[in-house]
Each structure stands twice: as C-alpha cells, then as structure tokens.
Amino acid sequence: MTALPANSISRSSDRLISLLLLPVILIALGPILRLLGEGISVGTGAPLVHAAEVLTRPSTLTALQHSLVTAGAGSLISVLIGSAFAFVVALTDIRAKAALVFCLMIPMIIPPQITALAWMQVTGPSSVLLKTLGIAPPLGSPQPLYSAWGISLLLGIQHASIIFLTLRAGLRMIPGDLVEAARIAGARGWRVWAQIVLPLSLPSLAAGAAMTFVTALGNFGIPAMLGIPARYSTLPTLIYQRLAGMGQSVLAEVAVLALLIGMVAIAGVMMGRLFLRRRSYGLVGLSSQPLSLSLGSKRPVVETVLWGFIFCTLVLPLLALVSTSLIPAYGVPLTFESATLKAWAEVLFRQPVTKRAYLNSLMLAASAAVILMAVSIPLAWIMSRRPTRLTRAVDTLVDLPYALPGVVLAISCILAFMRLPFGFTLYGTLTIILLAYLSRFLVVMLRPVQAAIGQMDPAMEEAAASSGARLGRRLMDIVLPLSAPAAAAGAILVFLTAVNELTVSALLWSGGTETLGVVIFNLEDSGDTVMASALASSIVAVVIGLMAVVQLSASRLPKGTVPWQG
Amino acid sequence: MAGLKFCNVSKLYAGTPALDGINAEIGKGEFVALLGPSGCGKTTLLRLTAGFEVPDKGRVTLDDRVLADGGSFVPPEDRNIGIVFQSYALWPHKSVAGNVSYPLEVKGISLSERKRRVAEALDLTGLTAFADRSPAQLSGGQRQRVALARCLVADPRAVLLDEPLANLDLALRGAMQEAFTAFHQRTGATMVYVTHDQTEALALADRVAVMEKGRIRQFAAPEDLYDKPQDCFVAGFVGDGAVLPVRDASAPAAGHVRINVLGQEIEARSQTLTPTHVCVRPEQLRIDAEGPISGRVTACTYQGGRFRLTLAAHGATLITHAPVRASIGDELRLSLHRPWTFCDPSASASAPVEAHA
Structure with a gap:
C-alpha cells in the first residue's frame, strides 16, 4: 500500500488530459481558429479595404444570393418531405418502418455529386433510361436540372433526412400524458395532431430546418455538377x-x-440552437410514443405514396445511373446486346487515375477512422469523467469543423498548413487531406462513443479500481471493450463519409492525391459520363453495403449510436 | 482491535458540508450499518472509505494504517477494500467467473491459484452452476451474489455495501438479508452497510450509525437505538412512536426520573440530568380503562395481528397498538409505562423557556 500526496489523484489524470487535448485542439480546432484569426486581422487592419472590395463585387453578391436562394428553397423542400415522413412514421401504424427509414437515409449517405450524376441520368435528352424506354426528349433540348430549381430540388431530397431525424427525436420527447390529457378532454386523432402534437413539435422542426439550411449552404457536389454547366455559381462553387x-x-x-x-x-447554427433550447421548455413527463393513429383502410394508400416517393427519389436515379454505366459509349441505348461491363472493368482495374483514387480514398478513410477511434475513446472518457472548463469548450467547438461548410474547412487547412516552419509545406500532399478529415469527422466518431461512455455506469470503473486496477488498466479492460461497439459503428460512419468526401478534397487535391469524389467530378466534367457512372455505381454499392452492416448490428449497439435509429 | 477509524472527517460539496466532523470507530469483524434519509451523507462516507472521494479534513485509518489525512491519500486501487454497488456494477462483457476472477488477475495471481479461489468464492455464494453465464442472464438476486463474490475473492480487509438490496423485490430481500448474515458469520469480515431502510439496518447490523445532515447522530446497537434514542431525530427516525417535550423533571436517580408529560406526572427512564424530551414507543402506551390520559382515535390501520392507532391527546399525537379495531372518534383511556427521556442537543437551549411558557 503506497500513500500518495492527497492532490495527486487528480494530478495523474490531468497529465493524461493535457497529453490528449493538445493534439485534438491543434488538429481539430487549429485550422478553423486560424481562419477566424484571419478574419479578425482582416477586420482591423489595412486588408479591410481588400475585404470590402471582395465582398461588394457583383460576382460575390450574385453567388451569395444564389446560395441563399438554393439553400432556402432546398430547405423548404426538405421540410415538406422530412416532416411528412416523420409524422407518418412516428405517429401512425404503417408497416415496415425500419425499411422505410433505412431507404430515406440512403440519399444522405450517398455523396451529393453521385446524387447529381444519377439524377442527370434520369432527365435530359441523353438519358439512357429514357432512351431505352423510348421516352427521351429530343436531342438539343436543355437538361432541366441545370438550373436553380434543379439544384434546390436535389438539395431538398438529399437533406430531407436531417429534418426527419430531428423532428422524430422531438416527437419522441413529447410526454405521452399530454396527448392522453387531450383525449380525455374529448379530442380525437387528427385534432390531437393539429392542436397538441404539431405545436409542440414546431421548435424541433424549426431547429431541423436551420440545420438543413446550413448543410445545404455548404453543399458543393450538387451546385458544382448542376450549376457550373449552367454558369450558376453559389459561394462554394465560386x-x-x-x-x-x-x-x-x-x-x-x-x-x-x-x-x-x-x-x-x-448564424444558421445559432438559430437552430435557439429553437432547440426552446424545445426543452416545459416538456416534463414520461415521454413515449405520443400518438398512435390508426390509418385503417387508408393505410395501404399512405404506404403506397411513401414507397412510391422512395422509388422516384432513390430507386429511379440509381437505376438510371447503373444503366448508364452499362452502355459501351455515351448516347448508345441500353439493350441486352449492347450491355457491357467494360466501363466497370476500366475504372476498377485499368485506369491508373481511378485505381489511384480508390486507393487514396480507401486509405484516407481507413486512416481517419482508425486514428479517430484511437483518439475518441480516451477523449470521450475524459470529457465524461473528468470534465473541466477546457473539456466543455472542446465539446462545444468540436462541432464547428463538421457544421461549417466543407470549403471553409478546406480554406482553413490551406491557410494553416501551407507555410509551416522551416519552409515545410503540406499543401498538395495526402497528409493535408488526412488532417482535414481528422478535423472534420472527429465529431462523427466522438458522439457515438460519448453516448456509450455516458450510458456506462461509473460504478463499473470504480469496481475495477477497488479490484486494484489503475487508470490505464481500467481503460483497457473495462472502458475499451464496453465502448468498442459504438466506436466500431462510429468508425464505419467516418469511413462512409470520408470515402465519398468531395468538398474538402476538391480544394486540397493535386496530381497523385485525387480522391474518389474528385475523380467522379473530373470524369463527368470531361464528358466521360459512362465511366463516371460506373465508378459512382461501385461506390453506391459499397456505401449501401456498409450501411446495411451498421443497420444489422444496430440491436447490439448502445442507444444513440446509429444516427438513423432512435 | 482497531478496524476502521474516522477522526473528525469532513467533506464539502460546493460549499455545503456533505460530511461534518465524523468521528467513529468500527471494530474488526464488526457489521455496521449507516442509516439515514437520502442526502444525509451515508453514501459519501462509504465512498470516502473506498477512496473514491477525498476528505477535506480529518483522517481515515484502517487497521492502524492511514488511508487519508491532510497530507496523504491511498488511492482505491491500493486499499484492498471490497465494495458492492447498488447497481452491482458487473462487467457485462465478462462471464460470472470472469467478473469474480478479475481482482485476482489485476493482482497478478497465478492461474491455478486464481481458479481455486474463484471456485471457492462461487461456492460460498452458491453460484458454481452459473460460472460461465453472462451477468445479463442472471436474476437480480444472483447478480447481487456475483457482486459479493467478486468483492470477497480478493480477501479484502473491509467490505462496503451500498444499498445492496434496494433493487430487489421484498421476498428476495429477506433471503439476501439472511445470506448477508450467514456470510458475515462465516468470513468474519468487517462490513459497512449503507441503507435508508431501518428494518434492514436494525435486522442485520451489530451496530447502526444513524446519520443526518452529514453528522452521526447516534452510533449504537439496534436495541439501544430503539429503546434509548439520544435525540429527537433518532427517536423519530428509528421505530414508531411519539416524541413529546418534557416539563418539570425531577432530579434523576438510579436511571429514573419523574417527569410531567401530557398533564400527568409519571416515572421515566433517563441517563441525562436535564431531560427535554420523552420518546413514547407504542408498547409503552397502553390502553387501560383506569388510565389517567384520555385520547381520541384519529386513525386506525391494520398491521397484521394488531391495529396501529393514532390518537390525539392534550394537543399531542400518540401511537399505540390495539388487539381490536377502533373507530375514528372513539375516546380511549391510556397509561404510560416507563418511556425513555433524553436531552435533545438542539432543544436544550430553548427548553427552559418552553417550560415556563
């Protein structure tokens, strides 16, 4: 038995905190803080004139206006789709809810440039699908998606799941007895929905809308694929x-x-937080499924409408994408005779650029997932078990690199890592992309692990301490195995998001460091639509496969780990 | 023998004292219960003993070795104290045998020795058949026994139990209480048991420390707590009955004192020179046709084999037991039989004023 000075129990873990928090702050928050510093110096010195000049340029104002219009209209479409699904799934007795939710989540996980590419194969004069069916518009007619409306529509579909998830979470927080009180007062199903459930869920809906707006604002893939050909710039594409x-x-x-x-x-994030805070007011009581409306004879109709929507927004574009990938050359209609896997073989095995991109993306995504997993478990443990003002600040700020538009992070990383001491630069290397990914996706990994450790009974660790196990041993023997499932799910999410990432890498890549997102974009840009489609289809297959793995293991994971499960 | 000793131990939480000058000595092999309402500091005292909390002041020693005082602190890992948590805190990723053998693994004990001791601990708690199960497959009582086996296997110098029966149903509680007693007799371990359930505390422990607001109000054998409470809190918290202010006490002699209570002069037991209150247990208040006190029944509840009557008499509320049901509003004659008087520390200052009022 060794007696230590009384204050050393806190000191020994303090050392661990500073060791871990330092690189996390440097890599995860450093670039963003560097850009903010740039902003402050712009705001005070001579560069103010330059900034004012940039901000008042017509191209800037047009792009800003375009960004606000497309993000605004897109959010509106997301609200319509997402809230319809959320209310029906959360409040009625439709069947196969899990499958429906899974399908609704796929557009969120599929990278936006692939969404845009797939939709472009549905509409327009050279659509293989329409040609095969013989209903393609005449050659020379414009691609209807190359417009503000096209961009808004796809943004709306891509982000509907954000609304769905926030609103469903909000609906689950409504205490069941509020609804029961309304029913005792004589209100029936639809009246309860309109007068009790809807007003109570409005703050969640508004918070979700704010989040959707911010995400749509930062979207690069869709306006790049649809806007650049139409000379319609948003801020990220500009x-x-x-x-x-x-x-x-x-x-x-x-x-x-x-x-x-x-x-x-x-500003959008702040508004969202404001609404979310309002949501927590006054809702005390046992929360449960607030309302279970029986649709009765209308149930098949509602189910048909929902699945029909999924077919139109998910199955149809993917079908069009796959059919384009199977033709020998762009413009040839797809028949049993003309179908070929040539483009698939080309992108997967022959073209050095696509092979390299696959390798780069897989390596970046895997490294990011592994590094973040190794960092997140001790980091989440410190935040949960040894909270200080510093850890709380990190907890809040760690959202920034993910919530801010990808271009902002990319510019931050260029600023932060371009000129390092001793004339050293990371610009144009895979390392700068990896650092950007670590910064951007830390929160994706951290939150599930935090949820797991938060749900862990602290007595489990105390029992181990009483057994004689010291901090390191406790982390290895108790915390690690118990948070491993959540960490694995988080790692898959990071991998999924990173392997398809376009926005950050589009600004950070150079010859030899292409990522999959960049290559699809470049292939389409140079007119190789068939190869782009083949590459995109192969990625969609990987994405849906990985999502299925997460979905199937969801029952073994702690609550709150899988984002689309509640 | 010196078991566990607390000297003037204090602990503040955000400025308010959770423990306020605790002085207590627990003998080796003694079974002690810490009893009190929630927030009284009993769990803090337990966690401080285990080493999860650091005292702000005072000294804790175990077998004459200092665990914590102003200058030094032995972390929980080095104390060799076993603890059974309210939530059991079994590790879900380890089997029953895995849970029990972990403390031995940490201590680096050889595999053969480990196997022998795990088998022994499982046998002692009747869990041999469940060795390979995971904790999730066990019932509440079985999980409780796994937690107990895990804390015993390392041969701890003291065993701490934090409301171990709070999550069990009534029938299982009785069975586990017997198991704890039997276990204590077999191992002779020093045991500290935290509970807010007085029945549990009085039934199990050799001595009970009644706590309130971070202080130990009385630390005595269960029968003494019931029969000779030292202050109003203990008298009211432990056991049934009424606590009444005392007037015009005579000088006590040979443990007896004549006091004026409920308008009567009666004989009471006392160990204090200045009794301020009297504790009247239900069996000390008898229904007696010749009795000098008149009381009106205000409530009557059946308690199995007897009725508990609440009576209003001389502006006070009294409790007694009756073999037959009484109707609310009935007037009964009552007599008092040797109740216990004590001097309540907080009331002693104001007692003389009250006596003249």
Whole structure:
C-alpha cells in the first residue's frame, strides 16, 4: 500500500488530459481558429479595404444570393418531405418502418455529386433510361436540372433526412400524458395532431430546418455538377472556381469568401440552437410514443405514396445511373446486346487515375477512422469523467469543423498548413487531406462513443479500481471493450463519409492525391459520363453495403449510436 | 482491535458540508450499518472509505494504517477494500467467473491459484452452476451474489455495501438479508452497510450509525437505538412512536426520573440530568380503562395481528397498538409505562423557556 500526496489523484489524470487535448485542439480546432484569426486581422487592419472590395463585387453578391436562394428553397423542400415522413412514421401504424427509414437515409449517405450524376441520368435528352424506354426528349433540348430549381430540388431530397431525424427525436420527447390529457378532454386523432402534437413539435422542426439550411449552404457536389454547366455559381462553387483557376494567388480573396459563408452558416447554427433550447421548455413527463393513429383502410394508400416517393427519389436515379454505366459509349441505348461491363472493368482495374483514387480514398478513410477511434475513446472518457472548463469548450467547438461548410474547412487547412516552419509545406500532399478529415469527422466518431461512455455506469470503473486496477488498466479492460461497439459503428460512419468526401478534397487535391469524389467530378466534367457512372455505381454499392452492416448490428449497439435509429 | 477509524472527517460539496466532523470507530469483524434519509451523507462516507472521494479534513485509518489525512491519500486501487454497488456494477462483457476472477488477475495471481479461489468464492455464494453465464442472464438476486463474490475473492480487509438490496423485490430481500448474515458469520469480515431502510439496518447490523445532515447522530446497537434514542431525530427516525417535550423533571436517580408529560406526572427512564424530551414507543402506551390520559382515535390501520392507532391527546399525537379495531372518534383511556427521556442537543437551549411558557 503506497500513500500518495492527497492532490495527486487528480494530478495523474490531468497529465493524461493535457497529453490528449493538445493534439485534438491543434488538429481539430487549429485550422478553423486560424481562419477566424484571419478574419479578425482582416477586420482591423489595412486588408479591410481588400475585404470590402471582395465582398461588394457583383460576382460575390450574385453567388451569395444564389446560395441563399438554393439553400432556402432546398430547405423548404426538405421540410415538406422530412416532416411528412416523420409524422407518418412516428405517429401512425404503417408497416415496415425500419425499411422505410433505412431507404430515406440512403440519399444522405450517398455523396451529393453521385446524387447529381444519377439524377442527370434520369432527365435530359441523353438519358439512357429514357432512351431505352423510348421516352427521351429530343436531342438539343436543355437538361432541366441545370438550373436553380434543379439544384434546390436535389438539395431538398438529399437533406430531407436531417429534418426527419430531428423532428422524430422531438416527437419522441413529447410526454405521452399530454396527448392522453387531450383525449380525455374529448379530442380525437387528427385534432390531437393539429392542436397538441404539431405545436409542440414546431421548435424541433424549426431547429431541423436551420440545420438543413446550413448543410445545404455548404453543399458543393450538387451546385458544382448542376450549376457550373449552367454558369450558376453559389459561394462554394465560386470559391472552388477561383482557387482552381487562379491558384494560391487568390488565397486572401477566397479566405474572405470562406469567412462570409462561415458567417452565414454560424448564424444558421445559432438559430437552430435557439429553437432547440426552446424545445426543452416545459416538456416534463414520461415521454413515449405520443400518438398512435390508426390509418385503417387508408393505410395501404399512405404506404403506397411513401414507397412510391422512395422509388422516384432513390430507386429511379440509381437505376438510371447503373444503366448508364452499362452502355459501351455515351448516347448508345441500353439493350441486352449492347450491355457491357467494360466501363466497370476500366475504372476498377485499368485506369491508373481511378485505381489511384480508390486507393487514396480507401486509405484516407481507413486512416481517419482508425486514428479517430484511437483518439475518441480516451477523449470521450475524459470529457465524461473528468470534465473541466477546457473539456466543455472542446465539446462545444468540436462541432464547428463538421457544421461549417466543407470549403471553409478546406480554406482553413490551406491557410494553416501551407507555410509551416522551416519552409515545410503540406499543401498538395495526402497528409493535408488526412488532417482535414481528422478535423472534420472527429465529431462523427466522438458522439457515438460519448453516448456509450455516458450510458456506462461509473460504478463499473470504480469496481475495477477497488479490484486494484489503475487508470490505464481500467481503460483497457473495462472502458475499451464496453465502448468498442459504438466506436466500431462510429468508425464505419467516418469511413462512409470520408470515402465519398468531395468538398474538402476538391480544394486540397493535386496530381497523385485525387480522391474518389474528385475523380467522379473530373470524369463527368470531361464528358466521360459512362465511366463516371460506373465508378459512382461501385461506390453506391459499397456505401449501401456498409450501411446495411451498421443497420444489422444496430440491436447490439448502445442507444444513440446509429444516427438513423432512435 | 482497531478496524476502521474516522477522526473528525469532513467533506464539502460546493460549499455545503456533505460530511461534518465524523468521528467513529468500527471494530474488526464488526457489521455496521449507516442509516439515514437520502442526502444525509451515508453514501459519501462509504465512498470516502473506498477512496473514491477525498476528505477535506480529518483522517481515515484502517487497521492502524492511514488511508487519508491532510497530507496523504491511498488511492482505491491500493486499499484492498471490497465494495458492492447498488447497481452491482458487473462487467457485462465478462462471464460470472470472469467478473469474480478479475481482482485476482489485476493482482497478478497465478492461474491455478486464481481458479481455486474463484471456485471457492462461487461456492460460498452458491453460484458454481452459473460460472460461465453472462451477468445479463442472471436474476437480480444472483447478480447481487456475483457482486459479493467478486468483492470477497480478493480477501479484502473491509467490505462496503451500498444499498445492496434496494433493487430487489421484498421476498428476495429477506433471503439476501439472511445470506448477508450467514456470510458475515462465516468470513468474519468487517462490513459497512449503507441503507435508508431501518428494518434492514436494525435486522442485520451489530451496530447502526444513524446519520443526518452529514453528522452521526447516534452510533449504537439496534436495541439501544430503539429503546434509548439520544435525540429527537433518532427517536423519530428509528421505530414508531411519539416524541413529546418534557416539563418539570425531577432530579434523576438510579436511571429514573419523574417527569410531567401530557398533564400527568409519571416515572421515566433517563441517563441525562436535564431531560427535554420523552420518546413514547407504542408498547409503552397502553390502553387501560383506569388510565389517567384520555385520547381520541384519529386513525386506525391494520398491521397484521394488531391495529396501529393514532390518537390525539392534550394537543399531542400518540401511537399505540390495539388487539381490536377502533373507530375514528372513539375516546380511549391510556397509561404510560416507563418511556425513555433524553436531552435533545438542539432543544436544550430553548427548553427552559418552553417550560415556563
């Protein structure tokens, strides 16, 4: 038995905290803080004139207006779709809810540039699907998706699941007895929905709408694929085009643009938080399924409508994408004779660029997942068991790199890692992309692990301490095995998101460090639609497969680990 | 023998004292219960003994070795104290045998020795048949026994139990109480048992420390707590009955004192020179046709074999037992038989004023 000075129990874990928090703060928060620092110096010194000049340029104002219009209209569409699904799934007795929710989540996980590519294969004069069916519009007629409406529609479909998830979570927090009280007062099903459930769920809906707006604002893949051909720029595509066209000489200018979009996004996040806080007011009581409306004879109709919607927004575009990938050359209709796997073989086995991109993306995603898993378990443990003002600040700030638009993070990373001491630079290497991924996806990994450790009875660790196990041993023997399932689910989510990432890598890649997202975008940009479709189809298969793995293991994971399960 | 000793131990939480000058000595092999309402500090005292909390002041020693005082602190890992948590805290990823053998693994004990001791601990708690099950497959009582086996296997110098029966149903509680007693007799371990259930505390423990607001109000054998409470809190918290202020006490002699209570002069037991209150247990208040006190029945509840009557008499509320049902509003004659008087520390200052009022 060794006696220690009384204050050393806190000191020994303090050492662990500083060891871990330092790299986390440097890598996860450093770039964003660096950009904010840039913003402050812009706001005070001579560069203010430059910033004002950039901000008042017609191209900036047009792009800002386009961003607000498409993100706004897209959010509205998301609200319509997401809330319809949320109310029906949460409040009625339709069948096969799990399958429906799973299908609704797929558009969120499929990368936006693939969504755009797939939809482009549904509409327009050269659609293989329409040609095969013989209903394609005449050649030369415009692609209807190359417009503000097209961008808004796809943004709306892509982000509907955000509304769905927040609203469903809000609905689950409504105490069941509020509804029971209304029924005792004589109100029936629909009246209860309109007068009790709907008003109580409005704050969640508004919070979800704010989150959707911020996400749509940062979306790069959809406006890049649909807007650039139509010369319709949003802020992210404007930044991309300036940086791709002019190189590092415009860094100061795009930093101003990044700050602008960051500002708009932060305003959106703040609004969302405000609504979410309001949601917690006064709702005390046992929460349960608030309402179980029996649809009766209308149930098959409602189910048909919902599944029909899933077919139109998910199955149809993917079908079009796959059919395009199976033709020998763009423009040839798909028949049993013309169908070929040539493009698949080309992208998967022959083309050095696509092979390299696969390798790069898989390696980046796997490294990010593994590193974040190793960091997240002790980090989440510290945040939960040894909270300090610093850990609480990290807990709040760690959302930033993920919530802010990807272009903002990319610009931040360029600023932070371009000129390191001793003339060293990371610009143009895979490392800078990896660092950006670590920063962006830390929160994706951290939250499930936090949920797992939060649900863990602290007495489990105390029992181990009483058994003589010291901190390191307790983390290995007790915390690690118990949080491992959540960490694995988080790692798969990180992998899924990182392997398809476009926005950050579009600004950070250079020859040799292409990612899958970049290559699909470039293939389509240079007219290789068939190869782009084949590559995209193979990625969709990987994505849906990984999602299925998570879904199937959901019952063994702690509550709150799988984002689309509640 | 010196078991566990607390010297002037205090602990503050955000400025308010959770423990306020605790002084107590628990003998080696003694079974002690810490009893009190929630928030009284009993769990804090237990966690402080285990080493999960650091005292702000005072000293804790075990077998004459200092566990914590102003300058030094032995972390929980090095104390060799076993603890059974209210939630049992069984590790769900380990089997029953895995849970029980973990403390031995940490201590680096050889595999053969480990197997022998795990088998012994499982046998002692009647769990041999469940060795390979996972904790999730066990019932509440079985999980409780796994937690007990896990804490015993390392041969701890003291066993701490934090409301171990709170999550069990009534029937199982009785069975587990017997199991604890039998276990204590077999191992002779020093045991500290936290509970808010006085029946449990009085039934199990050699001595009970009644706690309130971070202080030990009385630390005595169960029968003494019931029969000779030292202050109003203990008298009211432990056992049934009424606590009444005393007037015009005579000088006590040979443990007896004549006091004026409910308008009567009666004889009471006392160990204090200045009794301020009297504790009247139901069996000390008898229904007696010749009795000098008149009381009106205000409530009557059946308690199995007898009725518990609440009576209003001289502006006080009294409790007694009756073999037959009484109707509310009935007037009964009552007599008092040797109740216990004590001097309540907080009331002693105001007692003389009250006496003249």
